[in-house]
Structures are given as C-alpha cells and as structure tokens.
Amino acid sequence: MTWASPGLALIVAACVVPPLILLYFLKLRRREVSIPSTLLWMQSVQDLQANAPFQRLRMNLLLFLQLLALCLMLLALAQPQWAGVTTSSSRTVLLIDRSGSMTARDVEPTRLAEAKRQAVEYVKNIRTGGLFSRGGQAEQVMIISFAQEARVQCPFTSSQAELTEAIESIGPTHERTSLARALELARAYTINTDPETDKPIGPPATLIVFSDGQIRDLSDLVTRDTVLYRPIGDEAALGNVGIVEFGADRAPTNLSEIVVYARIANYRMTPALVDVLFSVGDQLVGSKRIEVPAAYQEDPRQDTGAEGPAESDDAEADAPIQPGGAALTLRPGMTGVEFPLVQARGVTIGVSLDLDDVLKADNQAFVVVPQAKRLRVGLVDAKSFFIPTAVEGVPFVEVVEMIPAPRFQEMMTTDRGQPDTYDMMIVDNVALPAQLPAGRYLIFSSYEGLDGFEASTEEKPDGAQVWDEQHPVSHWVNFNPLYVHSYHPMSVPTEAHVLVDGAFGPLLVEYVHGGAHCLILPFEFLKSNWMLDENMLKFVQNAVNYLGHSGQMVVSEPYEPGETVVARLPRDATDIAMRLVSQAEDEGGAGAGAGRKVLTPIDPAMTTYRAERAGLYALSFRQSDEEEEQTRYIAVNMGSDLESNVRPSPTLRIGTDETRTVRGEDGLQKKPLWPWLLLAALAVITVEWWVYSRRAFI
Template identity: 25%
Template sequence: MNLSFFTPSAAWLFALVLPLVALYFLKLKRPRVTVPSLVLWRRVLDDQRVNSPFQRFKRNLLLLLQLLLLMLLILAAMQPFFRGADDRVTRMPILIDCSASMAAAAERGGESRLEVAKERVEDLIAGLLPDQQMAIISFSDHASQRSGFTGNKQLLRDALAEIEVDEVPSQIKHAFRMAQALGRGAAFEEVVLLSDGNVAERAELDLPFRVNFQKMEAPGPNIGITACSARRGREDGWEIFLEVGASKGGDYGGAIEMSRVDAPRGETMASELVATGPGQAARLLFRVPGYEARNLKFELIPNTRFDALEADNVAYLTLPALRPLQVHVGSSLASFRHALNAMEKVEVHPRDGVSGPGVYDLVISDAAADLNLGARLRLFLSVVPQGLQDLIRVDTPSANQAIDWRRDSPFLQHVDFSNVMFLEEPVSSEFDEGTLVNRGYQTLVHGARGPLLLEEIDEERVTLHALFHVDRSTFPYRVGFPVFAANLVQHARHLAGLAEARAHRTGILPGFVVRPEQSISVRGPDAREIKLVSGDDGRLPGVSALKVGLYHYEGTGVVRGANLLSLSETSLRQVDAVEFREARVTAEAQTMETDRPIWHWLAALGLLVLLAEWWVFQRRPGGWRAAGRGI
C-alpha cells in the first residue's frame, strides 16, 4: 500500500512549527517556586548526565510534545490514506447479492455470507475519501437501488443496514441493468459485485463498465427441498412428489415430515427418511386422500450437524378437494356429450333436461348465448368471435380440409386432422397471423382460406373458437375426436386445479378472484402486512413474497405458502466467472483493497498526546504546594 495525501496543500501548515518554537521559548512562563536553596539543584543541573543529549531532549519534552501534536494535526489535515488500488475510482456502484443462498453460513453460529458482504462494504464505506461516491444496489430476483451516488457515509450505512436476504433465486441481469441505468445519470468505470457466485453463468448483457467480482467464501454443507408438486392419483387421491437436493462436500440425510399447517407441532401425518449424496437429489412420494382440501407442510429435518441454509428446509402445498369435472355441453352436440359421458369423473350438464350448477369447468357450445357462461375453458363451435367478424366469414363449400395444425398445442396432442372433411369454410379477407395475434387470437388449425380453430388469448380463461360445426364435418368419426375431447377435459381439469397442484415459489404469489374492489390485508411470515384491493373484475394483484412461509389473506380464509424450491440455491453452487456478451468476468482471487484513510487515527493520536501533555505538565506539584510556600 502506498501512502498518499488527499489534501497535500495543507502541508504549508508545517510553517507553524516556527512560531510554535518561538512562542515556546518566549512565553514559557514557568511557575515560580521558592525553595530553601538552589545548592542541590545547581549541582543537579551541572551534572553531565543531565546535560546529555537524551536528558536535554527530556528537558524539552513539553516542546517536543507540542511539536508532535502539531505534526499529527497537520498530517491529519493533509488527510493521508493508504492507496488500495493503483487507479482510484471516484464513483463506485456496489452490487450486493441478497438472494437466498447469501443466508448460508460456513459454520454453526457463523456469519452469513450477506453479513460478510456487508462487512466488506462497511470497509469500503469507511475508506471513502471526500471525492469518492458510492451507490448501493441489492439484487435477488429483482434489483433495488438502496442509495444513489453519495459520499454521505451515514446514508450509505443506513442503506446497507436495510438489506436483508430475499429468499428467492438470484437474477444477476437485473442488477447489471440497474447499474446501466445508474450509469446514464453519472458515469463510472467499475462496478463492484459482491456475491456468493450462486448466479447464472451467462448474462445476455453488454457491459459499459468493468466488473470487480468479489466472491464470498464457500459455505458449509446444505440439504433442502427443491421441488414439491402433486398430481391426481389413479384412485381418488393426490400423489405428492418431493425432491430433496444437497450441496457438494458431504454426506446428507434427514427426515421429511408431512403435517397440516394448522396441526399442533409434532402432530405429523407421515414421515419419510431421505438420504442423498453430495450434489445429488432424492425423490419422495406421499399419498393423501383427495376428499377434502388440505394445506400441507413438509419439513426437512437434516441429520447433519450443520445445515447452511434454513429457508429450503420447509415447503407448503395447497391441495384442493377432488371432485368431478363440471362440463356444460350444448344439447345439440350429441357427439361431444357421447364422448364426455364415457369419461370418468366428468359430469355433463344439462342432464335429463335439468340445468347444471351454473358454474362449470368446461363449456362446449354452439350457441352464442352461452358465451356468458363462466368457465376456465370454453369451446364454441361455428361461432365467429365478435372481434373477428369483420375479418372472417364462414362459407359453405362442398368440402374443405385442414391444411395444418399446431401439434404442440395441449388441445391438439395426438389429434390428426389430415382426413377430416369440413362442410363449412371460414374465409378471412386478410388472412394474416399477425393481425389475429394483435386482436388476441392465435390459430390452432389452419384451413385453406382461413383459420378453422382459434385460441383466444386471455389471462383469466382459455376460449377456443372452432369456426366449423363438428356435426357438419367428419371429425366425430375420426379417432382424433375422442382424443380432442379428452385433451379438453384434461386441460379443464388442469385449469380447475383438479389434475395437479404445485407449491408456490417465493417471489410473487399470484392473485385470485374475490369480490370487486375488496380490500384485503395479507400477513406474511415476517409479520408484515400488505394491503391489497381487488380490481373491477375482482382479481387481486400478486403479493410480493420474499420470505418462505405462510401468507394469510385476511377475511378470505385463503392461506398460501411461499417456498424457495430452487435447486440452484439449495446446491449453493458457485461459479467462478460470469459470461457477458463481450466480456468474461472472473471472480477476484483476493479481497478488494480499498483506500484506507488514516487521518482520524492521527487525530486520535494527537488527542492522546494532548492528554498526556496535560497530565504530565499541567499537574501541580503536590509537595511544595502543601508546604504553603512558593508557586
């Protein structure tokens, strides 16, 4: 480290040495002390030992202390610092990873890596010189600018103290995009990235600045739940799949306990032992009956002495009660009714002239009036959507065939339209896929002159528009028809949550529909409350869930669990370099050397010298004062 001075111009203050010395010898108004005789004192002062250079030095100790004090103060005024790097930067953005893996510690009771990173930033803040500024950005699955460029150390420390671990996977690109945005207002040359290296190896970004990648040390061993989902079993029940992953560096095992979230502690529904090797994963299967809705909690109890990460040791899963699929099929659609009636756990309405429950999971109709029926999946036959009536008309040629169809669509899997004859032919005047997409539709089956089957793109529901009538085609007589009907049922079950269930990940918990403009407060695991108001359509916005745990939607009875469920975070893997488009950023082998100002140490030393001088020289002599003479 080289010693430099931030304000070397203050060196002219050394000229104060001259008046100090002059004043010392001119002033030196010594206290007068009358003594009986100077006989002995004269002998003492005539002693050669007293007149030795060292004793002379000691006799002028006061002057030397004052000179030392002045020197220290002038040096402090020159603001010396040890130069950390050869090229100093005046603006220093700090990107701090606060994703879930940064909560990992190296040993039991040790500091988390976020705490280590914050200590390093503390050092950087302490080393800030008056011409340097720092900005702090934290990132997890999103980036937050904690402070703009400032040299105010207290502001920076406050901003740093606010950073907590977000129990979500990291997305490094957001951090660099925010840094890029920051750079538009104030240019800088280098960005300091403090991360554990548990980030993506590639980021599709162009970097207009250098990156100083400071990687935290490797944490201790970890085991955690990395996946949690359920699917409908063959019998009336749920099959729950759990995946338990482990980091490298040790042997792992533990027990998974399944319980209701509202069950007393220790009351478990099932327990399974799990063992996995370093860097590997093990899968577990639980079965629960589906006759009632359940909120389940899965807790991993590691049998290792130390588990680096706590957040991945628990998972929450909400399972709805299993029920038959409610399907409304128009009375005239005999082919669909026939196909659906043959399926298990499907109730087709209306049945025997009795109308259905009014709320359906699947609506299949050829009547425009049924467009108002609410269902997550709807199929309308021979009805041109309102928004496309100016584009598409339906002619009745002698015969028409499908030209192509999207085989990757979940509705058309294993469905073959190659030999199907249609007696209706949709004709589009300006048949352009882009136009349809702009209006919110995508074509699933293409006819010769227009789309035969359209999917209306909507967040809330899926609506298929068949611009032909199945009864006026050979489709019901093909093998693909019952497959198509089964695909519809399967998709409807999926949308209704009757086919599978997945545990929610941390980040954003999706909204759901309540009463319009209903005010709801959500209480999270960190006891913070979030106020939500549903929109005109009754849909609640998503909830930011950055902590693993249960989120209670007050007044609705809904409880949702947010889970980490990230193999990358649980594995605590570390990358040594991040590939950007035109650059490769490698983690630095050494901790970043920062400028270290030492002026405050000099000032403190000066204070000590001042106190020492006061103590030694300003103390009155006890003996002679007591004698009542002199002074």
C-alpha cells in the same frame, strides 16, 4: 497498517537524530558573573569539574519536544497507510445481493447480514472531502440491492448516515439472482453522455458487488465498468440439501387418492441421509427416510457421453467451483420421493426435510389443494332411471339436468359444443354427428355416426373377457359379471383405447379426438345385467369423476418468490389482506413472526401482491352478504437449483471477463496518514517554541 517508504525514513533518522543529541552534549552556555565567593554557587564549581559528556545531558523539555517533532516528521516520511475501502473513482455503486442463497447461515448470522456489515464498513471509510482528503473531493456512493429484480436503496450521496440507513433497510428474499437489472440501473445513474458527441462525460463509476456469486445470468452479460467482487460466504462450509421440486397428481389407479412427489437435491460431496416429512394442514401424516446421492463435479468442456457422477480424485474434489464460467461445475445428487394421500379438498399439503443445514428456505415446500369443483351433468334422453340415480350419488355433483334429444342435437350442430354450464354429458342411445364438438361425454349405444367407428350388422351376446385394471374408471369395479344380452359389435379407430374387451369386440372404449373426450359403451344399458349390479354404480361414479374433473388441476400451481400473485376475488370482496403464515426461520428467527407479516398490494385496485419470500400465504377477505371471513391459501416455493447451491464462488466472471476479487484489505486503496503526522509535528514545534520563548535564563 502498511509503510510506503520505511527505508528512507530510517536513513534520514540515522542522519538527523544523532547530530541533534550531540549538539546538546556539546552545548555549554555560561555568562560571566562577579560574585564574592564560589562557595555560593556550588553548581558552577561542579560544571567546571565535570567534563564527561553524559554528565551534561540532563532532563530537558526542549530536547524532548524537538525529538518528538523529529520522530513525527520521520514517521510521515515513511508514509504510513491505513487499509481502507476507498476506490480511485469519485463515484461508487454498491450492489448488494439479497437473493435466496444469501440467507445461508454459514457466516453468522447470515450472508446478507455479513454483506451489509461490509458495505457499512465501506461507507464509514469513504472520502468526505476536505484538506487532507485524497483528491480533495468527497466520494459519492449509491446503494442498489438486487435479486430477481433490482431497486435503488439510496441515490448518489456522500452522507454516511443516509447510506448506512439505506444499507440496513435491505431485507432478505428467496428470489433467484439476476445481475442484469442491477447493472442497467447502475448505468442509468452513472453514465452521462454529451448530446453532441454521444460520448460519456466524466470518469466512470466503480461497481462493487457484494454476493456469493450464485448468479444465473453472468454468461449473458457484458459490462465496460470497473467491477470489484466481494465474495460472501464460507467456502469450507458443508454443502446444502434442499427441495428443488414439489407437486401432486391424482393416483393413476385411484381417483380418491393423490400422490405427492418431491425431488431432493444434495450439494454435499458425501451422501445425505434425510427424513422427509409430509403434512396435511398442521397434521403430520407420514415420513420417509431416504438417502440422497453425493454431488459430483463435471467439466463442461468434456463430453463424457453419460449422466451421473464422473470419477474424480481428491485434488479435483477440492477444486474451486463457480457458476458463470468455472472450469468445473457442481452437479447435485438427486432423489425423488412419493407419498400417497387420501384425496382431500381445500387443504394445504406440505413437505419438509428434518435436517440442520446452512439454508432453511429450501427445506420446506407447500401445495394447495383447491376446493372441489361442483360438477354439472347433463343427461341426454336417459331411458333408464338407474343412470340418474347413479349420477346423483356421485360426490361433488351439484346439478343433474335432463336434456331432450332434439335439444342435444341442436347443440351439436348449432352451438358446436356443450355449453359451459355442463362439465360432462351422458348420452343414452341418441344419434351423434360424425365429429363431436369439444366436451366430455359418456355414451351408451350411440357410436355408429362417429368417424372411424363401425357397427356389425349381426347382433350377438357378449361378456367381459379382459379389462384395464389400472385405468381410473376400473377402480373397485369388477367387470367379470358384466353380460350383454344383445348388441352390435363395433370396430374402433386405431387411436382409441380399449378398456374392456369381449369375445366379439370392445365393450368399453376411451376415445379422445379434436377436443372431445369420450367413454363409449356399444350396448344399451337396459340390454345388460348391470341394472342389478353394484359394479354399475361404481363405474358410473368413476366415469363421472374421471370425465368431469378431466383437465382440472389437482393442486393450485405454486408461485416462485418474486412472482406477482394476482388475487381473483369476488367483486364485492372487502377487508382484503394477504399475510405470510408459514416460512423458514432463516434470519434471526424470522419465521416465528411470519403470521404478523402483512403484504402491501402492488396495485390495490387489482389486488396483486409480490411474494418475495417462500412460504405459505393466507389471503383473507369478506363478502358484503357474509359476515364470516373467508381465507384462501397460496403456496410460494423456492424450488431453484442455483439458489440451493450455496457454495460461494471465489471469483466472478461477467461474460468473458473476470472481475477483480477483493478480500479484506487485498486490492483496496490505502488511506494515507502522513498528513496527520505532519500536522502533529507542527503542533509539537509550536509548543516547543512557546516553551523556549518563556524560558528564563540566569
């Protein structure tokens, strides 16, 4: 509580209160009464004998009531004000940030909960209209929540119950933060223009942003509205460590393995020692302990010409850091970590950080390894039964189809490409066109027609001399025993990659040109010793796997929170449901009940869903001809550098303009209490008059 004019009230009190008391000292009212003797009225005798002023001031109800009324009027004259959260505008828009960084727990229980609490406190103190309401008009308030998208939680109203209910209904997300859409919504509801003059009608609304300031598009925004910023979060809280990137790829030296990689960011000013855990499904398969370098501060106005942390003193380390216009920018320390896994299909791979920090949502991430693609292989005029035998033994090969040479040549000239029914083709000594159509080919002794390839006129025997041991087709293959009895050595174009080289020329070449991906061997299979060598089987299997799965993603691309998930399901799919089965416990143990959270589709006809929270989702459905329920998994990872940086911004700069920051009672309007004090004084005066009128005088 504050006082607008306490000095004036004290001066008036000094001038009024003493005379009132003095009047009671001097007042002595008597009536002449005829009595036989003064012995019958001893009190009158005492009054005549007692002349001291304080003897005359006795307990008097009228004096007490008059002093009380005077004190109330003097307090009203001092103009006491109660700190409220009202604004000078008759319309106010509360913008509440519900992005990923607002799930941080540096304030209990989360930043979003604290923002909602402050918003509810604002609503409780809005002007509701009436005699003693400043301006006499009720304040209209709108609630907008925003993250990557914005939504109107409650249109303009002065109903405190409706506003409070709308605020409490705001749920957390792990999305990125964008203020642009929220400002567009606010303008659409607050700006009314005159169609004749095209000028705004009525006073503009006041916007109050409840956020931690981690907003990515601040520098791109322009606003003419009055914007107040309510910073949420503890600036002294310890920084965050999180996963900002997670994925997987095939091991370059072993097709049967995949390498899981993660990038860890440290926003603390000290190095962080972190245990990184890897899991397949529900099983923990490995862990690594890494040290992530400390974050550092960078001045964007100075070009150091080098990456990495710059030297800074302790004063700079404590300087405020804020996105969207701060003098200093916080750059996280980064470390990458890899973990090899035996390639599996139809499983989920997860990575998590074993540490306790303020933000849980970025401490885990998932990728989904889809079911293996069943390959369809076409054999073109295979002259040896060893090749079909080797291909049929390759895992994931579903169909091996024999293609006659005339049909193949017709496909090359008429169809201009291998049909979609084949994932790759094996060509055994069949003439090729100058340019192969798009496709994947394993070619034996059929290279003479290709552009850039030339064959020697002289036949020579040859054997493998050197080979690329790191290439996927060389895995577990020993080319040293390979011996070719007779072949025409070839010269290859410069863009070709020689995988196995002999004494007289290449014996295995990889050639990619115009959409055609080829592995070319310049000799006939039957003119080599590979017919009786197990290395031949290994090579054919590696080549089919390498070419057949070429271009296929090792893992399904994970989504980001806020993206629309499109479920591509069979046409006869029924009982479709998508639920969140694994997530971080970031708000009141929300992760414990994740398995019961079922998403409502955006468009039931399209089976599209909006995944607002990071985690692993299960999409279940049934087909009409199958009784068993099928399940597909979808990964949604936070992976946002800005959201992982949970250090709150003390100020908010929109474009080139810095907004007004308000904390607690600072900068907010005061609610005057003097009307209520005058009302109380009037009530006391009324009581005093009633007592005076009923008093009996003798």
